[in-house]
Amino acid sequence: MQNDTRNKVVIAGVGIVNPLGNSSDEILYNIEHGNRGSFEKHDKSEVYCGRVKSSNILIDNERKKMDRFTAMAIETASQIDFANDDKENMSVFMGTCMGGIDFAEKEIKVFYDKGARSVSPYLAISMFYSSNVAQIAIFNEIHGQLSLFSDGAIASASAICWAFEFIRNNMATTVIAGGSEAPTTELGMKAFMDMGILEDNSIISEGCGLLLLENEKTANRLNKKILGEIVGYGEGWFGKDEKIADNISGAIVSCLKNSNMSVEAIDAIVLNNDNIFENSEYEFRSIRDLFMNTNAIYLFMKHLIGYSFGAGLAQEIVLILACLEKEMMPEAFILNNKVLSSDKEKLNMRKNILNVLFVNVDIYGKSIALIVRRQKK
Amino acid sequence: MACKRVVITGIGLLTPIGTGVSEFWNSVLAGKSGLSFVDRYDTSQFRCKIGGLINNFNPLDYVRNLNVETMDRSSHFGIAAIKLALKDAGIEDQRDWGCYSGIAVGGADYGEKSFLQYRNNKNEVLKHFFIGNVPNGLLVTISQEFAFKGKSAVISNGCTTSTDSIGLAYKTISLGISQDKIIIAGGAEAPITPYTTVAFDNIRALSPYNEHPPSKASRPFDKNRNGFIASEGGSFLVLEELENALSRKAKIYAEIIGYGSTADASHMTRPHEDGHYSIKAMTKALKDANLNPDQIDYINAHGSSTKLNDKIETMVIKSVYGDHAKKLLVSSTKSMVGHMLGAAGAMEIATTALGIYYEYAPPTINYETPDPDCDLNYVPNQAVKKEIKYATSNSAGFGGLNSVVVLKKYAK
Numbered sequence: 001m002q003n004d005t006r007n008k009v010v011i012a013g014v015g016i017v018n019p020l021g022n023s024s025d026e027i028l029y030n031i032e033h034g035n036r037g038s039f040e041k042h043d044k045s046e047v048y049c050g051r052v053k054s055s056n057i058l059i060d061n062e063r064k065k066m067d068r069f070t071a072m073a074i075e076t077a078s079q080i081d082f083a084n085d086d087k088e089n090m091s092v093f094m095g096t097c098m099g100g101i102d103f104a105e106k107e108i109k110v111f112y113d114k115g116a117r118s119v120s121p122y123l124a125i126s127m128f129y130s131s132n133v134a135q136i137a138i139f140n141e142i143h144g145q146l147s148l149f150s151d152g153a154i155a156s157a158s159a160i161c162w163a164f165e166f167i168r169n170n171m172a173t174t175v176i177a178g179g180s181e182a183p184t185t186e187l188g189m190k191a192f193m194d195m196g197i198l199e200d201n202s203i204i205s206e207g208c209g210l211l212l213l214e215n216e217k218t219a220n221r222l223n224k225k226i227l228g229e230i231v232g233y234g235e236g237w238f239g240k241d242e243k244i245a246d247n248i249s250g251a252i253v254s255c256l257k258n259s260n261m262s263v264e265a266i267d268a269i270v271l272n273n274d275n276i277f278e279n280s281e282y283e284f285r286s287i288r289d290l291f292m293n294t295n296a297i298y299l300f301m302k303h304l305i306g307y308s309f310g311a312g313l314a315q316e317i318v319l320i321l322a323c324l325e326k327e328m329m330p331e332a333f334i335l336n337n338k339v340l341s342s343d344k345e346k347l348n349m350r351k352n353i354l355n356v357l358f359v360n361v362d363i364y365g366k367s368i369a370l371i372v373r374r375q376k377k
Numbered sequence: 378m379a380c381k382r383v384v385i386t387g388i389g390l391l392t393p394i395g396t397g398v399s400e401f402w403n404s405v406l407a408g409k410s411g412l413s414f415v416d417r418y419d420t421s422q423f424r425c426k427i428g429g430l431i432n433n434f435n436p437l438d439y440v441r442n443l444n445v446e447t448m449d450r451s452s453h454f455g456i457a458a459i460k461l462a463l464k465d466a467g468i469e470d471q472r473d474w475g476c477y478s479g480i481a482v483g484g485a486d487y488g489e490k491s492f493l494q495y496r497n498n499k500n501e502v503l504k505h506f507f508i509g510n511v512p513n514g515l516l517v518t519i520s521q522e523f524a525f526k527g528k529s530a531v532i533s534n535g536c537t538t539s540t541d542s543i544g545l546a547y548k549t550i551s552l553g554i555s556q557d558k559i560i561i562a563g564g565a566e567a568p569i570t571p572y573t574t575v576a577f578d579n580i581r582a583l584s585p586y587n588e589h590p591p592s593k594a595s596r597p598f599d600k601n602r603n604g605f606i607a608s609e610g611g612s613f614l615v616l617e618e619l620e621n622a623l624s625r626k627a628k629i630y631a632e633i634i635g636y637g638s639t640a641d642a643s644h645m646t647r648p649h650e651d652g653h654y655s656i657k658a659m660t661k662a663l664k665d666a667n668l669n670p671d672q673i674d675y676i677n678a679h680g681s682s683t684k685l686n687d688k689i690e691t692m693v694i695k696s697v698y699g700d701h702a703k704k705l706l707v708s709s710t711k712s713m714v715g716h717m718l719g720a721a722g723a724m725e726i727a728t729t730a731l732g733i734y735y736e737y738a739p740p741t742i743n744y745e746t747p748d749p750d751c752d753l754n755y756v757p758n759q760a761v762k763k764e765i766k767y768a769t770s771n772s773a774g775f776g777g778l779n780s781v782v783v784l785k786k787y788a789k
Contacts, residue, residue: 065645092640098511099483099533108492108572116422116575124576125645125775127482129512129533134776137642143654145638146778147541150483150512150533158530162545169552187495191506235528238520363507364517366529 006168011372012224013212015079015178016318017072018305019050019205023079024322031304031330039203039306042189046200049184050306052207065122067100068182068206070132074139076208077176082140084222085214091144091172092133093163095155095179097310099129102182132180144172153274155179155310156209157360157368160317161233163213173218178210178314197276197363205306209314227321229373231355232259236367244365245282252290252359255369266296266371267353270316271335272361273300274307279361287359297353298335313360317372324353324374380551384787386627387466387615388727389458389563392714393429393608397461402731406760408742410592410713412606418571425583427591428569429608429715442522447505449484452518454611454720455565459519462561466615466627474615475527475557476519477546479538479564481719481774484510486567515565528555532564533719535774536679537638539564539612540722544636544782546616558621563613563723577607580646584682595716596743597680597709598687598751605681608715612723614730629787631730635666641777648686648773652693658779659697659769666783668767671701675738675768677729680709680755681716686773688750695753706738706763708756713742722772726782729770733786738763 014024020037021027030037039050054063057075073094082090103126111119125131133146145166149158156179163177183192184206192198219226234254236247256263269287273280287298301316308315323329354374361367388398393411395401404411411429420426436445436453439460445453455478463469487509494501508514512533520529528549532542539562546562549555568574577583584604586594595606622629639658641649648655663670678690695702710728717724728739737760744757765786772780 097513104488105492108489109496111572111575112493112496116578119575119579121579124580124582127573127576128535128775129481129483130535130538130774130776130778131645134535134640134642134645134778137640137777138645141642143640143642143657146534146640146776147545148533150531151516151529152507152511152513152531155513155531162530165552165554169548169554171548187492187503187506190495191503194503195507196504237526237529238517238524362513364513364520366520 007170008216009164009167009213009230010216010219010226011211011228012214012219012226013080013082014227014318014321015076015210016315017052017076018207018315019052020305022053022055024319027319028322028330031332047198047202049189049204051184066131066135067103067126069096069100069180070135072182072208073132073136073180076210077136077140080210080212082212085174087142089144089173090142091146091166091175092136092142093147093149093159093175093177094133095149095159095310096129096132096181097150097152097155098181098183098188100126100131101188102185105185105187152362152364153309153312154360154362154366154368156312156314157370160211160314161368164230164233167213167215174214176210177213178208179311180208181308181311182206183309203303203306205308207308207311207315209311209318211314211317226375228375231371231373233368233370234258238364238366244279245286247365248283248286248359248361248367249290251367251369252286255371259371261355261371263291264294266294266355266357268297268299268356270320270356270358271298271300272359273302276363283359283361299333300335301333304332313358316358320356381553382619382632383547383550383616384619384622384632385614385630385730386617386622387462388630389460389462389465389613390724390727391431391454391458392610392724393431394713398465405713405728405739406737408740408758410742412591412594412715414591415569417569423574423578424585425574425578426587427594427606429606430569431609440522443518447508448518449487449509449514450567451480451484451565452515454567455515455519456522458563458565458611458613459561462613462615472523472525473527474525474559474561475529475555476516476525477530477532477542477560477562478516478519479532479542479719480512480515480566481533481535481538482568482573483512484514485570485573489570489572527557527560534778535776536718537722537772537774537778537780538719540726540770540772540780540782541638543614543723543726544638544780547633547636550616550618558618560616561613562616564720565611566718566720567609568607568718569609582683583607593743595682595712597682597712597741598748598755599744600746600748602682602684602687604683606715608717610717610720612720612727614723614727631733632785632787633782634785635662635783637661637665638780643777645776648689649777652689652696655693655773655779656696658781662769662781662783668783670698673705673767673769674765675732676705676707677725677770678707678709679771679773680711682711691751691753702753705753706756706761707753708739708741710739726770729768729784733765733768733784736762736764738765
């Protein structure tokens with residue numbers, strides 16, 4: 001699949017909002033200092049959930065017309081500089097699992113308690129999942145192709161992969177791609193509990209992560225600071241139980257093949273590790289089998305930034321890029337550091353991470369694996 | 378890399394005017410309407426009391442491997458439409474295909490029922506909430522029913538959803554984005570619920586037409602049009618690499634040769650007043666197809682029967698096609714079927730493909746009073762025998778999305 005004549009896809013901007021903070025710096029600071037941000041126990045349970053603190057990008061009159069997952073996306077997009085980009089042809093590809101559930105849940109109560117005439121006139125536009133990409137486009141006057149991908153917990157991965165394909169196949173030059181999720185509603189949390197996907201100390205989060213993906217030539221022409229490159233990806237398929245391990249392996253093997261890379265070229269692996277059903281066990285098994293003879297570092301962060309379904313992978317990419325740029329890596333991210341016994345080795349590790357494999361697994365078994373290569377200074 | 382040619386070799390339709398290609402197409406040729414008064418819930422508090430309903434549908438006729446009680450009605454429709462499409466294409470036993478499914482408002486039916494159960498009993502168990510309520514539920518149920526092995530995606534782009542599913546599937550095969558030689562693409566929707574109705578009713582997007590016969594409620598391009606009518610159903614098409622289709626001697630309805638999509642980025646419910654970006658979507662699709670406007674014979678319009686959309690769509694067609702616009706045949710299938718939201722685009726592309734295959738331009742029914750703002754040939758009330766070599770199918774959605782697919786009569 002790797003083809004030298006295809007465009008190289010680079011990351012020329014990032015944005016993030018999370019209950020730990022509204023920027024990579026703020027989030028990493030809170031992680032390093034053990035701060036909880038706005039995470040707190042949900043109801044009377046031992047499960048944690050967190051909400052993002054809103055910035056002042058949107059005024060109240062604008063905010064009331066949209067769901068939280070859209071408002072967060074607009075706020076996150078404001079962190080990225082694309083003023084000089086060709087907005088006539090720029091695209092926006094977003095992922096979400098649950099869309100505007102917050103708005104929908106509030107208004108359905110109004111409907112059944114007070115009647116049809118009391119329901120917000122903005123329900124129709126919030127009901128469409130694509131209101132997210134449409135509002136980003138309206139706020140920023142972006143006129144290219146828009147798409148909302150709703151592939152469950154791998155939705156932002158899906159959006160990023162589609163953006164990658166669009167750019168490298170000349171269907172777009174620049175795409176804002178990522179995911180946004182606002183799942184911590186009364187009904188949502190009840191459903192997570194009833195499905196059995198939460199256990200004590202699980203952390204459910206809302207948030208948004210965005211990447212500005214660009215054709216390398218365009219990014220260079222515009223003198224953009226290039227943070228990294230999307231090298232390639234691979235996808236698995238839906239499966240049940242034991243087949244999920246094959247699915248994850250298949251996605252990773254396919255990703256390596258499509259990226260023209262061997263397992264030895266991978267320096268770090270950001271695990272999905274969602275602790276949902278047996279998915280993590282299958283994931284560990286797949287990765288151990290593939291990478292057991294390599295020195296790859298295993299990283300994960302859902303235990304800190306929370307599990308945010310369709311926004312997860314995008315947020316993880318943003319944070320890892322920030323870590324690599326600063327040549328730091330919070331200890332709390334590192335799962336397997338038994339090969340790093342000295343501070344010198346740890347420092348070398350942080351400096352030498354070049355190729356990062358991200359693994360994303362949906363609750364129902366479909367996986368996407370994606371490789372990001374940092375931009376060396 | 379040279380682009381591969383992509384053809385439509387199977388169509389699966391579950392609509393208010395028929396199930397399967399034969400019943401659906403016969404209804405189209407007869408100008409039959411599928412609209413009726415909604416009798417599933419009390420409509421007294423709504424302005425709109427009419428919908429495109431699929432009655433006498435038993436999901437157990439199609440869903441074999443799953444519990445139908447644990448999924449939304451849209452999943453029933455999606456699975457049924459895919460089974461019909463696979464059968465139509467002659468590939469019922471194959472699993473080497475990808476699936477791009479689309480749904481605009483998610484599991485509206487199941488979601489609303491879940492809420493009501495929870496409201497009545499806070500201890501109600503919501504174990505299947507995800508499968509039943511979110512868009513991914515459609516693809517998960519499809520994957521569990523069929524265990525297909527190819528690339529998959531869930532698109533939720535409002536009213537352009539399944540046009541975009543098909544457009545992306547076309548690009549995937551054409552550009553070799555995946556190894557799949559077959560992708561089944563389309564959408565399903567089950568929006569005939571009180572909550573979905575109130576959402577559209579409160580912004581006056583739905584027609585308040587309340588007289589007999591209800592079949593007259595959807596009247597695209599007519600001077601007395603006053604809103605759209607929501608419908609339920611499913612529509613999936615089998616898109617196939619031409620070489621693969623030829624190797625198994627598949628029936629070919631039409632070839633897909635272009636796709637274009639843009640965003641108005643101006644208003645969430647109103648189209649851009651000068652249609653600039655809708656024009657751009659059409660010209661982008663024609664350029665992708667390597668066609669001049671005067672080569673197009675037929676347009677399956679978005680034609681939603683709203684005052685503004687039909688007027689602007691007419692203006693846009695005239696702008697893109699110039700003098701040739703007067704020679705075009707333009708019709709709206711929504712006049713018969715209503716608006717299937719996330720499934721509409723696929724249903725309309727299917728209609729266009731059938732028109733090409735059977736050499737008929739479908740009608741716009743209920744066209745009784747011409748509107749000076751809508752002055753094209755809308756194939757009024759009766760299908761017209763016509764060889765269609767090239768056609769487009771237009772979709773436009775809330776949020777200002779515009780998507781167009783270009784089709785061609787297959788020729789070696």
